Amino acid sequence: VPAPDEFDLIRRLFAPLATEPGALGLTDDAALLDCPPGQRLVLTTDAIVAGVHFLADDPPKLIAQKLMRTNLSDLAAMGAAPVGVLLACCFERGAGVEWIEGFAAGLADDCKAFGVSLLGGDTVATPGPATFALTAVGTVAAGCELRRSTARLGDRVWVSGTIGDGAFGLIAARGEADKLRADQVRFLAGRYRLPEPRLALGQRLAGIATAAMDVSDGLVGDLGHIAETSRVGAVIEAERVPLSAAVQAAISAGLGQGITTALTGGDDYELLFTAPPAADSQLAALAVDLGLRLTPIGTIIEGSGVRVDGPDGKPLSFPTQGYRHFRP
Amino acid sequence: VPAPDEFDLIRRLFAPLATEPGALGLTDDAALLDCPPGQRLVLTTDAIVAGVHFLADDPPKLIAQKLMRTNLSDLAAMGAAPVGVLLACCFERGAGVEWIEGFAAGLADDCKAFGVSLLGGDTVATPGPATFALTAVGTVAAGCELRRSTARLGDRVWVSGTIGDGAFGLIAARGEADKLRADQVRFLAGRYRLPEPRLALGQRLAGIATAAMDVSDGLVGDLGHIAETSRVGAVIEAERVPLSAAVQAAISAGLGQGITTALTGGDDYELLFTAPPAADSQLAALAVDLGLRLTPIGTIIEGSGVRVDGPDGKPLSFPTQGYRHFRP
Numbered sequence: 001v002p003a004p005d006e007f008d009l010i011r012r013l014f015a016p017l018a019t020e021p022g023a024l025g026l027t028d029d030a031a032l033l034d035c036p037p038g039q040r041l042v043l044t045t046d047a048i049v050a051g052v053h054f055l056a057d058d059p060p061k062l063i064a065q066k067l068m069r070t071n072l073s074d075l076a077a078m079g080a081a082p083v084g085v086l087l088a089c090c091f092e093r094g095a096g097v098e099w100i101e102g103f104a105a106g107l108a109d110d111c112k113a114f115g116v117s118l119l120g121g122d123t124v125a126t127p128g129p130a131t132f133a134l135t136a137v138g139t140v141a142a143g144c145e146l147r148r149s150t151a152r153l154g155d156r157v158w159v160s161g162t163i164g165d166g167a168f169g170l171i172a173a174r175g176e177a178d179k180l181r182a183d184q185v186r187f188l189a190g191r192y193r194l195p196e197p198r199l200a201l202g203q204r205l206a207g208i209a210t211a212a213m214d215v216s217d218g219l220v221g222d223l224g225h226i227a228e229t230s231r232v233g234a235v236i237e238a239e240r241v242p243l244s245a246a247v248q249a250a251i252s253a254g255l256g257q258g259i260t261t262a263l264t265g266g267d268d269y270e271l272l273f274t275a276p277p278a279a280d281s282q283l284a285a286l287a288v289d290l291g292l293r294l295t296p297i298g299t300i301i302e303g304s305g306v307r308v309d310g311p312d313g314k315p316l317s318f319p320t321q322g323y324r325h326f327r328p
Numbered sequence: 329v330p331a332p333d334e335f336d337l338i339r340r341l342f343a344p345l346a347t348e349p350g351a352l353g354l355t356d357d358a359a360l361l362d363c364p365p366g367q368r369l370v371l372t373t374d375a376i377v378a379g380v381h382f383l384a385d386d387p388p389k390l391i392a393q394k395l396m397r398t399n400l401s402d403l404a405a406m407g408a409a410p411v412g413v414l415l416a417c418c419f420e421r422g423a424g425v426e427w428i429e430g431f432a433a434g435l436a437d438d439c440k441a442f443g444v445s446l447l448g449g450d451t452v453a454t455p456g457p458a459t460f461a462l463t464a465v466g467t468v469a470a471g472c473e474l475r476r477s478t479a480r481l482g483d484r485v486w487v488s489g490t491i492g493d494g495a496f497g498l499i500a501a502r503g504e505a506d507k508l509r510a511d512q513v514r515f516l517a518g519r520y521r522l523p524e525p526r527l528a529l530g531q532r533l534a535g536i537a538t539a540a541m542d543v544s545d546g547l548v549g550d551l552g553h554i555a556e557t558s559r560v561g562a563v564i565e566a567e568r569v570p571l572s573a574a575v576q577a578a579i580s581a582g583l584g585q586g587i588t589t590a591l592t593g594g595d596d597y598e599l600l601f602t603a604p605p606a607a608d609s610q611l612a613a614l615a616v617d618l619g620l621r622l623t624p625i626g627t628i629i630e631g632s633g634v635r636v637d638g639p640d641g642k643p644l645s646f647p648t649q650g651y652r653h654f655r656p
Contacts, residue, residue, distance in 0.1 A: 022368070027557050028476050029405040029541050030372035032468075035363035040350070044358035045463060047416035047450045077357040088375035088416070088461035122375045128456020133416035135373060135463040140360075148356050213357050229355050 004097045006123045013104035020084055020117035031119040033084070035139060042080035042138040042145070046071050050092075050129035055173075060099050062193045063132070064106030069195050070216065071136035072114055073269040076202035077214040079146040080138030084119035085111075088133040090126040114199070144206035146273070149229035151211035155274035157234055157298040158209075158283065160198050162244040163219050165191035167265020171256055179253040184246035191244075195269035200290055205273060208282055212273035218264040220318060222272055223298075223306045233303030238263065239311050242295045263308060264318050274300055332425045334451045341432035348412055348445035359447040361412065367467040370408035374399050378420075378457035383501075388427050390521045391460070392434030397525050398544065399464035400442055401597040404530035405542040407474040408466030412447035413439075416461040418454040442527070472534035474601070477557035479539035483602035485562055485626040486537075486611065488526050490572040491547050493519035495593020499584055507581040512574035519572075523597035528618055533601060536610055540601035546592040548646060550600055551626075551634045561631030566591065567639050570623040591636060592646050602628055 015026045022032035035041050046067065050056045054063050068085065075082050087107070091100055111118060119137065169192025171177050172185045180188075198214070205212060211230060215222050219241070227234045243251075243262060251258045256265070275283060280296070287294040308316045343354045350360035363369055374395065378384045382391050396413065403410050415435070419428055439446060447465065497520025499505050500513045508516075526542075533540060539558060543550050547569070555562045571579075571590060579586045584593070603611060608624070615622040636644045 024475065024477070027553070029402040030370045030408070030464075030466075032406070032473055033369040033371060034470075035369060037365065041361040041363060041369060042358045043361060043414055043447055043463075043465065045414040045416050045448050045450055045461075047418055047452055047459075047461065049418055049452060049454045049456070049459075051455055052452060074357040078360070080358070086371055086373040086463050088373050090375055090377055090459055119371055120373050122373055122461070124375055124377060124380065126377045126456065126459065127379055128377070128454065128459070131375075131377075131418055131454065131456070131459045133373075133375065133450070133461030135371075135414050136358075137371065138358075142362075145360055147352065149352070225355070 004100060009100060009123055013101060014118060014121060017108055017111045017118035020119060023117055023119045026118070026120065033119065033137065038142055039139040040142050040145060042075055042078045042140055043135065044071055044074040045133060045135040047131065047133040049131045056129065060102035061106035064103045065110050065194055067132055067134050068107065068110040069197050070269060071134050072197035072199060073195065073214040073216065075136055075138040076197045076199045077146060077212050077271060078140060079144050079202045079206050080140040081203060082114055082116045082136060082138045082199065084117040084137050086119050086135040087121040089121065089123045090131040092130045093125045093127055095130065146202065146205060146209055146212035148211055148213045148226050151226050151230035151232055151274040151300045153232060153300055153302060155210050155276055155300040156296040157223065157236065157300065158273050158275060158294055158296050159215065159219070159242065159270050160201055160292055160294055161270040162242045162247065162293065163215065163268055163270065164247040164262025164265060165244055166195065166267025166269065167261045168247050168250045168256060170267065177250065177255055179255065180246065180249055184249055187246045192267055195267065197269060198271045201271055201292060204286055204290070208279050209273040209275050212271055215268040215270045215272050217266045219272065220264050220306050220308060226272065226274065227304060227306055233301045233305055234298055235301055235307045235309060236298035237309050238316060240295065240297045242293055260318055332428060337428060337451055341429060342446055342449060345436055345439045345446035348447060351445055351447045354446070354448065361447065361465065363467060366470055368470050368473060370403055370406045370466040370468055371463065372399055372402040373461060373463040375459065375461040377459045384457065388430035389434035392431045393438050393522055395460055395462050396435065396438040397523050398597060399462050400525035400527060401523065401542040401544065403464055403466040404525045404527045405474060405540050405599060406468060407472050407530045407534050408468040409531060410442055410444045410464060410466045410527065412445040412465050414447050414463040415449040417449065417451045418459040419451070420458045421453045421455055423458065474530065474533060474537055474540035476539055476541045476554050479554050479558035479560055479602040479628050481560060481628055481630060483538050483604055483628040484624040485551065485564065485628065486601050486603060486622055486624050487543065487547070487570065487598050488529055488620055488622055489598040490570045490575065490621065491543065491596055491598065492575040492590025492593060493572055494523070494595025494597065495589045496575050496578045496584060498595065505578065505583055507583065508574065508577055512577055515574045520595055523595065525597060526599045529599055529620060532614055532618070536607050537601040537603050540599055543596040543598045543600050545594045547600065548592050548634050548636060554600070554602065555632060555634055561629045561633055562626055563629055563635045563637060564626035565637050566644060568623065568625045570621055588646055
């Protein structure tokens with residue numbers, strides 16, 4: 001089996017994804033991109049490492065799709081429409097062409113699904129674990145961008161979809177959810193492996209939401225970022241947090257840390273946003289229009305930090321809030 | 329010694345480099361960037377891996393600076409002015425705060441030197457070799473962008489600065505150039521470790537050069553990319569290729585593969601461009617104005633590929649043209 005040649009890989013697998021003319025077929029030093037008048041560029045980057053952010057034996061197609069979708073989720077959280085991505089691929093030295101083809105197939109599927117062009121990239125071989133860094137580029141009409149730092153006192157706190165699927169999905173993907181029904185295991189693992197960036201929702205929240213972000217590191221910790229940057233406090237009513245039937249079953253079966261896993265685990269990629277109570281009916285209509293659950297789960301209050309009230313009205317406490325990379 | 333906390337690292341070391349207001353202090357999901365009317369965005373990305381692109385015991389400050397400069401060199405090759413960078417850092421799990429501080433110091437120096445803002449990033453710990461991916465963002469006036477694919481028959485081929493310093497610089501940096509004088513070793517190693525992106529030149533070549541790229545993978549191979557994308561051939565006169573005194577000494581001393589190393593080695597980060605003979609005097613004046621050597625080394629001809637004529641007029645042949653990442 002001949003070793004892959006990076007120029008051949010780029011020409012055969014990646015250049016066809018460079019659908020924007022300004023990508024210059026990936027044959028130049030850089031890509032050219034026009035920003036329509038009245039629009040602002042939105043830029044975000046994320047890195048993932050085998051053994052840290054994904055399992056070395058995960059299907060390469062899903063690795064590419066998750067990387068793409070988590071970045072598009074950041075664009076969604078800003079209210080942006082995606083335009084393109086730049087991708088730095090550090091493939092394992094021993095990676096066969098088949099693995100790389102699988103990765104490119106995932107990229108191709110999601111470029112098509114989300115109307116995104118590959119704009120540039122770099123392909124190298126690493127002696128270490130496979131590592132990928134993706135930069136996503138989007139546009140948003142000036143004035144329509146959603147920020148974290150602009151929540152206001154008295155706003156309601158909302159989330160899209162259901163919370164905790166990502167964290168229990170990791171447990172399911174690891175094969176540690178045998179107590180659940182097979183369809184629930186499949187549902188949760190699917191939510192973990194292939195999140196759905198809430199792009200349509202983000203773009204529709206302009207003029208409605210006061211602040212927004214995506215739930216990637218865990219609901220409680222992420223709401224803490226909105227509270228901190230907005231210099232307010234927030235309270236969540238635990239009972240209001242929307243849970244899928246599968247997560248409810250997982251909690252009943254004693255998986256993970258129960259509700260703590262749902263509220264502090266990561267990888268949901270739902271949108272977390274704030275809006276004044278006057279927007280309730282608009283948001284109810286938007287939920288119907290998008291076919292996406294939107295649920296008020298709490299309130300922005302004076303002070304700092306995030307309090308989670310349990311069913312009995314007493315605050316819950318959590319051992320950790322989100323993943324930390326550097327541990328002794 | 330406590331392990332570094334990524335939120336603390338971002339706040340303390342990286343957020344101060346986010347000088348663009350749209351970077352939102354690195355506290356949001358993404359950065360916002362305005363593109364002035366009449367300007368196009370220019371985007372490029374590169375990844376580097378310890379043990380492949382740099383040595384694990386290289387000073388972290390220089391690693392950051394080289395990563396920054398090689399990407400800015402790509403912007404220079406498009407005729408663009410730099411605006412900002414997004415940086416994905418996969419630090420080694422055992423990296424101490426001091427190492428990371430050194431890396432951030434290099435980034436800080438070059439952000440300042442080149443007027444660049446950090447726009448976003450991601451900081452993770454990897455069990456493998458340190459790996460970094462940088463996306464550079466610049467702007468160029470529409471119509472002033474330099475491309476590879478637009479060289480024309482009869483154009484002269486030009487290079488800035490001197491060629492081969494990067495390749496012999498790697499030999500020097502490895503301590504394998506003891507036959508040279510210490511100041512030559514220092515010069516070459518410096519050229520390898522801390523290249524100078526030719527940003528001013530790139531921006532001044534608009535309207536003069538017909539095509540351009542930067543010399544990163546080796547002069548002959550890189551000119552091959554201009555020839556291929558422009559569907560022309562090119563001939564270089566080896567004797568005309570500008571060599572520094574240190575490279576001339578290295579060749580005389582029998583280091584590396586002699587002239588082959590100079591012409592096919594990488595890491596020069598000079599600009600390689602084409603221009604019609606009518607531009608000779610303009611380019612001579614520009615060289616004086618910039619205080620930068622600009623040398624015509626060959627011609628664009630019909631056909632395909634790159635021929636290098638030796639001093640006796642006979643074509644030279646080279647065993648390899650540029651580094652390949654995936655080898656059996």
